[in-house]
Amino acid sequence: MKDYSLCILGLGNEILKDDAVGILLVRELEKELEVPEGFKIDFLEASLAGFNLLDILVGYDGVFIIDSIVTGKEAPGTVMELDLDSLKSTLRLTSVHDINLATALKLGEDLGMKMPSFIKIYVLEVLEIFEFGEELSEPVKEAFPLAVVRLKAAIEGLFSGGLVDARVSFD
Amino acid sequence: MTHTVKTKDGLKRVSIDPITRLEGHGKIEIFLNEEGNVANAYFQVPELRGFEKFCEDRPVEELPRITPRICGVCPGAHHMASAKAVDGVFGVSPTPAAKKLRELYYVNHMIHSHIAHFYALAAPDFVVGPDAPKAERNILGVVAKVGVEAGTEVIKHRAYAQKVQEIIGGKATHSVAALPGGMSKALSEEDRVKIEEMMLSQIEFAAFSLKLFKDAVLSNENYVELITGDTYAHNTHYMALVDENNRVNFYEGMIRVVDTKGEELYRFKPEEYLEYIGEHVESWSYLKFPYLKKKGWHGLVDGQDSGIYAVGPLARLNVADGMATPKAQEAYEEMFETLGKPVHGRLANHWARLVEMMYAAELGLELIRDPEITSTEIRQKLTNVPSEGFGVVEAPRGILFHHYQTDERGMAKKVNIIVATTHNNAPICLSIKKAAQGVIKNGEVNDGLLNMVEMAFRAYDPCLGCATHSMPGEMPLEVTIKDTQGRVLDSIRRH
Incomplete structure (x- = not known):
């Protein structure tokens, strides 16, 4: 049987302080995650959404997207799972210049392209995204190791059978 | 509103009302006079800090790789402007082959950006229709209208343009290829053949797009009225790069400014920009207002005496006397025969984008068929002491300036960048004010306010990310209407 192809995609801007966190998390996950039998995983980074997505x-059969978010309501460093309806709140999954993730997926389907049938979006609450710099803010830096552990656990939990069942619809 | 539930894997699942994310807002404030009519309208964007400082004391040759990261939307434009500024710092010109490679890369950057803008943002209004239900006014509605086959062509050609940037630039999004005095990688014959096929296909696709626009727009009097009517028109001056024959050039040339009547006002070298461009500051905006210094700043008013100028696709065509390639020249002539010249109606930017798409495709084919394009002579030696450089290109949204100064070791000491959205700041404010005036009468706010305002600034496709050096997210739009005392009368949000 063909391997289940999975993409773990980190979104962010590496030079905009906490905005880098999606990318940094995916780099850590690449080091720490053991790829189970029957899976093929690509670890990717991107700094823009829209058509690019x-x-x-x-x-891909499935995709995990990891991005940052500022809700102002959660402690910096909190990992959350985001449903597709909430995409507009993320930093990068929407784009004023072209299309958002949900539209990109629907467009792909409408055009007969093979789009992932499984999508999970995780976001990390961040603090400083309005100043250029290559360092995470202190609270996010402190929370980072725990975020890696939680994301790893969440993804590993899904490897054991949860992946194929969790189909989502983009309509 | 934030709704939180626990899931079985222990993570919180959150649904967030978009209103809670206020950062990143495009904010519009409309002030009414005593009669309840629009007195002023301001367009505001959040400030991102510290980019110049971030660049300081770094080796200047790193800037072509750093500046594209300001923004994910037009990294290619920053890469090119920055590479040219760094050429200037080292007092060197790229070899002829390197210059051609850069231009080939850059026309594909233009194509990719124009396709995305036209099909995702303009076509929903013009191909699907401005009166169509909002749920259909998006690219899915466009595909439903033009068909799956044509929709597939859109995606394919956008991907082609990305691919060429990747082949030449090393990476499609954050290119690394341009170095002071040239390029890091020559083009192989194998890749040349691939790109030639893609450029041929782009020419056909540009012709298809032009026809689609003409069929949809020119056959409909209401659309023509939208473009040529007064609602979205402003008598401003225009600024763009031109070649020695005053034709559009994206990569290099002289900066030409034409006035509200289309007559040449100035023609100057990029390094003279400080003599011609002033920057006005308003206390209510982080974004500066560039203006023509010799005309002076007379407030947010248009007209021949105003110093306000616009940049972008329409500005480029208004400034130029023609296009350097045949099919684009035909399309250019047709546009101005239909609309007159200069065109002040901002929605004509959409048509101008398609004329430029054709020019970019034709120029790309010319470049890829140039025998020198696969030359391995792609880098000049650096022998001069670094000092100061200016890099000016036409970004998809308008002219882009990079100006660097270094110490004698080549460490960046001063970095100044003026992006298209900043050049267009005053015209955008004018457009929003006029759109608001059309829908607010004697204190009565028409329901169509947000749509009208949205169409007004969409034509410029403002890049808030770049303008404030931030990354662009969704731009939830908040419009606040205030009376003469500054009391909020109404507030409307678009998510």
Whole structure:
């Protein structure tokens, strides 16, 4: 049987302080996650969404997206799972210049492209995204190791059978 | 509103009302006079700090790799402007082959950006229709209208343009190829053949897009009225790069400014920009207002005496006397025969983008068929002491300036960047004010306010990320209407 192809995609801007966190988390996960039998995993990074996501995601069976978010209501460093309806709140999964993730996925489907049938979006509450710099803010830096552990556990939990069942619809 | 539930894996699942994320807002404030009509309208964006400081004391040759990261939307434009500024710092010109490679890369950057903008943002209004239900006014509605086959062509050609940038630039999004005095990688014959096929296909696709626009727009009087009517028109001056024959050039040339009547006002070298461009500051905005210094700043008013100028696709065509390639020249002539010249109606930017898409495709084919394009002579030696450089290109949204100064070791000491959205700040404010005036009468606010305002600034496709050096997210739009005392009368949000 063909391996289940999975993409773990980190979104962010590496030079905009906490905005880098999606990318940094994926780099850590690449080091720490053991790829189970029957899976093929690509660890990718991107700094923009829109049409670009269509290019990246086409062909995968499943995708984990890791991004940052500022809700102002959660402690910095808190890992959350985001449903597709909430995409507008994320830093990067929408784009004023072209299309958002849900539209990109639907467009791909409408055009007969093979789009992932499984999507999970995790976001990390961040603090400083309005100043250029290569360092995470202190609270996010402190919370980072725990965030890696929680994301790893969440993803590993899904490897054991949860992946194929959790189909989502983009309509 | 934030709704939180626990899931079985122990993580919180959150649904967030978009209103809670206030950062990153495009904020519009409309002030009414005593009669309840629009007195002023301000467009505001959040400030991102510290980019110049971030660049300081870094080796200047790193800037072509750092500046594209300001923004994920037009990294190619920053890469090119920055590479040219660094050429200037080291007092060196790229070899002819390197210059051609850069231009080939850059026309593909333009194509990719124009396709995304036209099909995701303009076509929903013009191909699907401005009166269509909001749920259909998106790219899915466009595909439903033009068909799956044409929709597939859109995606394919956008991907082609990305691919060429990747082949030449090393990476499609954050390119690394341009170095002071040239490029890091020559083009192989194998890749040349691939790109030639793609450029041929782009020409056909540009012709298809032009026809689609003309069929949809020119056959409909209401659309023509939208473009040529007064609602979205402003008598501003225009600024763009031109070649020696005053034709559009994305990569290099002289900066030309034409006035509200289309007559040449100035023609100057990029390094002279400080003599011609002033920057006005308003206490209510982080974003500066560039203006023509010799005309002076007379407030947010248009007209021949105003110093306000606009940049972007329409500005480029208004400034130029023509296009350097045949099919684009035809399309250019047709546009101005239909609309007159200069065109002040901002929605004509959408048509101008398609004329430029054709030019970019034709120029790309010319470049890829140039025997020198696969030359391995792609880098000049650096022998001069570094000092100061200016890099100016036409970004998809308008002219882009990079100006660097270094110490004698080549460490960046001063970095100044003026992006298209900043050049267009005053025109955007004018457009929003006019759109608001059309829908607010004697204190009565028409329901169409947000749509009208949205169409007004969408034509510029403002890049808030770049303008404030931030990354662009969704731009939830908040419009606040205030009376003469500054009391909030109404507030409308678009998520």
